[in-house]
Amino acid sequence: MRIAVDAMGGDHAPHEIVKGCIEALDAYKTHDIDIVLVGQQQAIEDLLQGHAYDKSRLSIENALQVIGNDEKPVNAIKKKKDSSMMIGLQMLKEGKADAFISAGNTGALMAGALLKVGRIEGIDRPALAPVIPTAQGGSLLVDAGANIECKPENLMQFAVMGSVYMEKVLNVISPRIGLVNVGEEETKGNDVIQEAYGLIKSTHLNFIGNIEARDIPAGKADVIVCDGFVGNVILKLLEGIASSLFNILKQNILKSWRAKLGALLLMPTLKGLMKEWDYAEYGGALLLGIDGLVIKAHGSSDASAIKNAIKQADIFVSKGVLTQIRNEIVMIEDRSNEQ
Amino acid sequence: MRIAVDAMGGDHAPHEIVKGCIEALDAYKTHDIDIVLVGQQQAIEDLLQGHAYDKSRLSIENALQVIGNDEKPVNAIKKKKDSSMMIGLQMLKEGKADAFISAGNTGALMAGALLKVGRIEGIDRPALAPVIPTAQGGSLLVDAGANIECKPENLMQFAVMGSVYMEKVLNVISPRIGLVNVGEEETKGNDVIQEAYGLIKSTHLNFIGNIEARDIPAGKADVIVCDGFVGNVILKLLEGIASSLFNILKQNILKSWRAKLGALLLMPTLKGLMKEWDYAEYGGALLLGIDGLVIKAHGSSDASAIKNAIKQADIFVSKGVLTQIRNEIVMIEDRSNEQ
Structure with a gap:
């Protein structure tokens, strides 16, 4: 599976985010996980330098803009189409990633996910x-x-x-x-x-x-x-x-x-x-109800929190959580239609 | 000052309530405090037996009924006019007490206080x-x-x-x-x-x-x-x-x-x-906004909590908190009328 991570979101981005991804690759060696760091390529490359990691499992998706924590969600997602957050969500939408993790602006992540990925039918x-x-x-x-x-x-x-x-x-x-x-x-x-x-x-x-x-x-x-x-x-x-x-x-x-x-x-x-x-x-x-796996990590996430969010994404994908929710919603709707 | 205490309200009534009143009289000897225990006279007298306390400062106001914690507030205050809670509030209304303390049903206490004592003007x-x-x-x-x-x-x-x-x-x-x-x-x-x-x-x-x-x-x-x-x-x-x-x-x-x-x-x-x-x-x-000092003690109050509530009532009365709130409300209304 491929997990996209917003390298630019959160109080300790990008260094703790990058560090967390490297730690996750090391900790979950036996898991079928590839990571795509979404963000400013040069900054990410600088941070990766000197670290030992499996280059076949970690790639960078360049994103020029960053959505700040104080920005108004709706404005931010409209204006910053080239932000790490919006590009990550786009990857999820296009099936280029199985899950997207961001420690950035919560409101913007929810608004962006609604716009790009949409809701599960029935939610x-x-x-x-x-x-x-x-x-x-x-x-x-x-x-x-x-x-x-x-x-x-x-x-x-x-x-x-x-x-x-x-x-x-x-x-x-x-x-x-x-x-x-x-x-x-x-x-x-x-x-x-x-x-x-x-x-x-x-x-x-x-x-x-x-x-x-x-x-x-x-x-x-x-x-x-x-x-x-x-x-x-x-x-x-x-x-x-x-x-x-x-x-x-x-x-x-x-x-x-x-x-x-x-x-x-x-x-x-x-x-x-x-x-x-x-x-x-x-x-x-x-983000429960979004028709794709979008995970909001805490704004103050350090490397360890990001590593755990990646582990979580792995579980969500492996267990087919999204499909299960979709099925459950359909079941409930069928039952209430019968009544 | 005279403080009325609901002897029958709370998880540990009446024994912890009675005990708390005796402890308060002992702890605040130099304060001008009289306590009236409102509740079933015989039960209270039984609990007072064997305790040493200043009889001139502690009296009992008999009340036959008790409002339970699970009773619907509005029903309870209508039906149980002879409850310890309603009689205590009546004493406050008539000036026979300067403050009333109860660890009983919060909703009933608020509804009863509104009915008996009323609101501060402007609240x-x-x-x-x-x-x-x-x-x-x-x-x-x-x-x-x-x-x-x-x-x-x-x-x-x-x-x-x-x-x-x-x-x-x-x-x-x-x-x-x-x-x-x-x-x-x-x-x-x-x-x-x-x-x-x-x-x-x-x-x-x-x-x-x-x-x-x-x-x-x-x-x-x-x-x-x-x-x-x-x-x-x-x-x-x-x-x-x-x-x-x-x-x-x-x-x-x-x-x-x-x-x-x-x-x-x-x-x-x-x-x-x-x-x-x-x-x-x-x-x-x-109960902030009631035109009398009504204090809700925690439902699980023990003797020590009741003692502290009595101390608090003493402070409220001594500092004229009620008059201060009344004056402040009038001031704010005058200002907004001027605007």
């Missing part, structure tokens, strides 16, 4: 779907920020796609679907959520009903369904707490010798824990 | 406003769940009330007001939030603009303004993470002797940290 609104760490491993958060406002049908489709993802990608049997609400009772929340509750209940999914946000870290649901505003708050609050909590712990530890010694002994455990809760370990978020 | 929708722990001490979250959907004017009023609270109660000079959004730019979010942005900006408040959820734990804003759905997600996610993270840490520590020893040495630091992040330490959440 009205694609969603950003990262795996978030929980006490039980990880849950899929759909939508994490692509759709600020949602209709009940959108939330139902998020549930369907999320269920297929967890089953096929993370091998969760009969994934538990939870709808984020302010209480567990069916009558809680606004009209949109109450209607979504009925729609999801009418599917064959393993719908466990409403979940409260306090149940998310414990891993009560495998798929967490919510609109993009709420999902964005959940995702960013998790990130913010992780960094604040470890900072506060560090400050407090430095205050006493006893605590310093304790922390030294505890370090391997804490490091393991931090790794479990580290977003880089989870790779990127699939 | 359309009261909000639940707990202090949440951050790296800089604490921020006020308005609204944490009372109003699932909000108009821009509601959010503006939350900002005004929150600013007065932080300034008068927690002595924060010129509190920084942040509006929860999916990005920092003024153009982010839905219409309600964009309009609220303009309204808050037009006040004299120290409005720092939109904040992302990742900035909340770091303490970027002193007052976090959002609708009750988003606020509820923030509050409950914070609670969920705190308990999950410490559980995971504990599990991991038990796996190795080295980690166990480290944890032992680190214990005082960890305990201090947990105390900083413990909701019980912050007392309860004021």
